[in-house]
Amino acid sequence: MASALRSLRRKILVPDVGETKVEKRGFWVKNAASTEILETVGAYFLAGYAHAVESRTVAEAEDRLEEVPARFRGFAYEGAGMGFAILDCMTFGDLRRVNTFLQGRGHHHNYMVYVGIGWAMARLPRFLWPKADLLDPLLLWLVHDGYGFHQAYFHTDRYVHQQVREPRFSWPPGHEEYAAHALDQGIGRALWFVAGTSAERAVTLIERFPESRHADLYSGIGLAATYAGGADEAELRWLRERAGAHRGPLAQGSVFAAEARIRAGLLFPHTESAVGVLCGTTAEQAAEVSRATRPTATAQDKPPAYEAWRRRIAETFVFHGGVPS
Template sequence: MPSPLRMLRRRILTPNVAETQLARRGFHVKTPDARELLETVGSRFLEGYAYAMEAGTPAEAETRLETVPARFRGFAYEGAGMGFAMLDGLPLPGRGRVGEFLAGRGARHNYMVYVGIGWAMARLPRFRWPDITGLDPLLRWLVLDGYGFHQAYFRTEQYVHGRHRERSFPWPADDSPGYVSRAIDQGVGRALWFVGGTDPDVVATLIEKFPERRHSDLYGGAGLAAAYAGGVDEAELRAFQDRAGIHRAIVAQGAAFACEARIRAGLLGPHTELAAQVLCGTDAAAAAKVTQDLRPTGRSTGPVPSYETWRQAIADTFTAARS
């Protein structure tokens, strides 16, 4: 049972679930089922966040996170990642919650936890941002993905309809600073799957209103969301693939990341399997293996980070497989 102080902390710091309702956000509603799916994703995210807020230790939160239905458990872990990053960033007793979380069951959900850390960065003042230098140098770009998702989801007018792009963003100086805005765009693209209500035509139209140089990263993020969150049938996935055109390989890369994240966490479901078959041309296990086999072992400090080299190698593999 959480202490009264931690329960109060939860009430004060947890966003209202109404903030995840599509009508409140002004997002497109494709069908009642799609709306229910996306709103459930939001509520489960906040559930995980609340578990972190109430927990005395990350292990306490993990016990409750494991009760969330498999389809939505990754989102709950993402929310908990945000929660622990928020607690680490606030002037509260104790630090290192994120590291402890990632050393436990959170390790299997590291993709989602890293994204959750980015949500916290969007809510905290910069001098309170969590220290990301100890995170995996390859995967920590996902933190910026999470930041971009948050901004597009909650500041939609500015980041989606106004197509705002970060011009100056603090990031480790030796870690390809010129790539920062691209990593954020990948999160914006992932959020567009929600803004567009999982409607492939609406999502593609939103992407195409951005400058062309941003399309690849936006499509990659949307492809990840299509495979991880779902909300579409086979015909809709094929329609989205067709609309992606020259960017269909990076859509496949995003879907492969989703396959790896779900399989690593033991959360593979039919919707991700279907997305792998349509977008990657293979089953989810094979798509995930591509990401594992091509994972870089070294670290690049040039203008193009190893993370982007990895993404492109994955995309090229699916292009070659289809030719």
């Protein structure tokens, strides 16, 4: 009986993998290899989501997540973060499963899990959203990244082609102005998918947005290009040069991606290569900058400590001189 209920829960809650196909989404097609990367990312994200919603325990889901190919395992953990958050919020569980996950193997994928919570919130009515004070006050802004990514990925015409902003995002209360910036980081990350991993196409999309939004969008592009991959070094060098005054935010996103992959033990050549081009250093050195500049945060910080963290990293790489010797 319990197995049948879990199976039914999966059928109700888990989207069809066809929803992640590039053709279905109407995204730019650069080449077959890039399309395969993006569709594989989507498939393993949904696999992780399914593992979370149909497993009997968090530990069982973790065992299944560890079977995902290493390059795509972080995306599966992101999907699981969404799945556990959906279950917690729908049962008023105060993020019980999410916190258990973050105390277990999800600890090494905490950035991805927080992004997954944002995906969950994009699918839930606001009265079911979790309380912000249940989350780390520094990392909770990654929730906005996940929400922004979801909206740009599934509502591309509105959030990308029409450049519409989320109306007064009042979570957490009192930080509405900064929330718009954090959402744009997620929208920027989604642009890499919408552009089919084409740097030229991604920049074309960014330049249609108001200039005031470009820094956050470039940050998201840098993160996606480094974590997901899909562009060679020549294309990334073009992206770095075209970013101009926004090279710092572009590098900052790349640094976050390097830290996320290294923390999880999932460093791959495409990430090392992207960091070398966008930051002028190694992935390990970039990740160390992230760790060294990571601030202590409180819920009352204005602007949020998360933004101070991003700025410190961006300033380190703004002239593309690599890390200080």
